[in-house]
Structure formats: C-alpha cells, structure tokens
Amino acid sequence: MNKITKKFPGVHALKSVDFELIAGEVHALLGENGAGKSTLMKVLGGIHQLNEGKIRINGIETEINNVKDAQKNGISIIHQEIVLVPYLSIAENIYLGREPLLKSGFIDFDTMLENSKRFLDDFDLNIDPQTPIGKLTVAQQQMIEIIKAVSFDSKIIIMDEPTSSLTDKEVDFLFKTIRNLKAKGVGMVYISHRMNELFKITDRITVMRDGEYIGTVVTKETSNDHLISMMVGRELTSFYNRTYIEKSEQSVLKVVNLKRKGVLEDINFELKKGEILGFSGLMGAGRSELMKCLFGIDIFHEGTVFINGQKIMIKNPNDAINNGLAYVPENRKEQGLFLGKPVDYNITIKILDKFMKFFRVDHHYEDEQVHNYINELSIKTPNASQKVGNLSGGNQQKVLISRWLATKPKILILDEPTRGVDVGAKAEIYSIMNRLILEGVSIIMISSELPEIINLSDRVAVMSNGRISKILNKDEISQEKIMYYATGGS
C-alpha cells in the first residue's frame, strides 16, 4: 500500500500511509486508539475507498472498490467488532453470500453443513454448525469469524484485535493456526494492543500515529519501550499510577451469601471505602454474572446486599444507580453504547435529570460536562456530535466510561475497563481510577489482565466456578497465587 490517504467528514484518518506485507509473514499494526489501523485495513478489505494512493498485490496495481474485489484478490478481514448475523446458523454465516448451489439452483445445505462441521473440527470446536450465532459466547463468535476468514483460502488475512475476548487457551490455539497459515505462505496483518502477543507471534511491526506512518521494525530487534515511544511520541513515565492511602475500614458494600441458581454460590465479600477490589478468574468463573446481579440486571435467588451498613433491595439498574452504583459493562456494543447516536448523547444519557432546570435541559451545563470528559479522557473525536459508531474502538470505550463517571457514583464497577484500549489511554484510565479513590469512591475492577489486577488492586477476590475461592490481601497478591485459586485451588 503506497501513500494511502483517507478522509472522513471532519477527520483526516490516513495521511499518505505506506504498508508492506510479505507472503508468510505476520505483520503487526500498532498505534494508539484512533491512529488509523482499522481504517487502513478496511481500505485494503474494500470496506472503505481510498482518496489517494495505490495498492499493489503481488506487484500488480489493483483497484479494490468493494468487499468482493478484496475477496477476489484473496484478502479477508476478521473484524474488531463482530459482524456475524446473530439469527443465522454457524454454517450460514460462514457461507454468507457464497452459498454452494445444487444443480437445481437451490442452496446446497448439506455441503455447507458438512464443510462447516469439518472446519469446526479442525478448530477443536465441538458445536453443531446449525446453532444460531446469537447463542454462542463472544469468544466462540470470534472463533467463527476466524474460521470464516480461513475458509476463503485467503492469501492475505487481516486480524483486527482477534484476541480481545479469547481465553488464554483459545489464544494459544489461534497462534497455532497462525503458524500453520504462515507455513502455507499466507501473509497476516495482526492488530493488537497486547504488546506481549506481538512479541510472541509477529515478524515485523509497523507503527502508526495520528493517521501517519511512523516506521516499521523487525520484532526481534525492538523492545517494548521503543515501540511505546514510537506510538505515543514520548516516553511514558508512570504507567500504573496508584497512591496507597491509609486504609479505611468503613464498609461501603457488603454481600452476604448471595446465590444465583446454577451460576453463583456462597458469595461473600466486602468493599471498603476508597479501595480497589480486583476480581480475577478465568473466563466463565462468574465475575460478570455477579456484577450484573449487584447492579440489578440479573436477579439473585438468595442473599443480602448492604450499602453503608444498610440492607438494600436492588430490583433493577435504577435501584442500583439510586444507591450510588455504576457499572461499566464489558461488552460495549451489546450492553452499552448507542452507536448511531452522538458522543454527547451517549455521555449524558444517564444523568439527563441533572441537566433539567425548570423542566428544560440545561444545555450549557451539559456541554460543559461533555467537554470535560472529552478532555479528561482524551476522547479522539472531531466534535461532541460525532456518531459514536464512527469513533475508533478504544475511544468508544472511553465514551462508555465517561457516561458512568458522569453519574458521580460512590461505587464504581468496571468490567474489563481497558479492553481494546491503547497504552496511553490505559495510563489515563488508571490515573482516573486513582483520583476517584482519593475522592472516596470505591472501585470493583474485573480484569483478565493480571498485571493490571496486581498493580492496581488493594485486595483481589479470585473466583472459580461461580464461587469466590479466595480473597488475597495486598501483601499476598501474586500471579502464582491468583492462578492457583482461579484454577480451583482452595
């Protein structure tokens, strides 16, 4: 790709960017949220049309005007946000738009099912290909995206944050697949904010910043620090910003014997004022389920919840909000953002009553709040009326966090707060968390990233199989202990 330029209304997303992919290589694209990584790859995949520049495939100048053109040239994309059709089956999704036909002209469902079954077997997935996509977990859906791309016999496969919702086991599996494809001469573009993955699986890394090409390095010859300085254009000094204050013994939230049939059992814990209580565990351990119960999204069958020593009833999210709780969910697309609505709407939706003055919306106060959050979290958007769906993935996450910060919660529950968020924004989110606890807010943080849990938490609750298997105090927290209790040790 040569001197690729792409403009959206109000956004110069790509400024004369160069990118080269060699057969059989895994080439990472790295850059902060909004740097232009997905856009560059959408140009290659025929989803966006370039304004200027040239694309050469095997040395031959090629025009890619739509997705079909891209597929004809052996290019397929595994998208950052899942784009499968929920009510269609696995097989139908894999073959969408290229269904094999019988002589009679009807769709050959048998062949579709047979082949899909084979693909699923190849990937060690024991699922019926007739299952509707909507019934699968996010991780499984992501695996189907990967299968779909691989099934095209592509020569170029683009993976845009393929691991953001996979477990370690699934990641290992994906890496095995990548190595197989590599041996077959497939070139792969790998986009991820997880630096350790880049060192494991990529051959070269191209860094972008603000829509510009910064440089390409050989993975073996570079370092974490060097990449970060290329990405953000400066050294990041303090990453895990955490001030430890005199520990308060005041209990703000206490959960006694909570049970949700078949999901959660014997849940007992306490959250103290001004602390960060980390929740660790393997995928499916019940962490998000627990938070959904506390926030009134799901019901629980037994147990009592106390806030500031008072027994409270939480029947729905409004009860939770009125009791000072806020919950930033893990899946921003399904449980959070209105992608078709502007940034300001998405930030203020939960607090509109605060803006109501004499039954009119106080637009001045609203604007001020929105701009505060845009600045504070460095949300990259041309203005507050941009549709959230047009923001980059990481910036969407920041909008969601702003919405809940705007409710001025006493207890903030963050579920995977930095998923898909770049290093700079991670540091910003950490320092906001730190500031909040200094202001007396108490935080529950679910995270699958152990360094994040270890470096930020005052205490860590480890869950396994729907139970809290251990609560570790500050001086007991270690990677080994967390893994031990997460995998069923007690």
Ligand SMILES: Nc1ncnc2c1ncn2[C@@H]1O[C@H](COP(=O)(O)OP(=O)(O)OP(=O)(O)O)[C@@H](O)[C@H]1O
């Ligand atoms: N359809 C669109 N309309 C308008 N602006 C867009 C559109 N798609 C992307 N942008 C803007 O282009 C810029 C680059 O976005 P892009 O999604 O390529 O970033 P990214 O590097 O993939 O970031 P992330 O790591 O957060 O996924 C951003 O400023 C984004 O808001």
Ligand SMILES: [Mg+2]
């Ligand atoms: Mg992206």
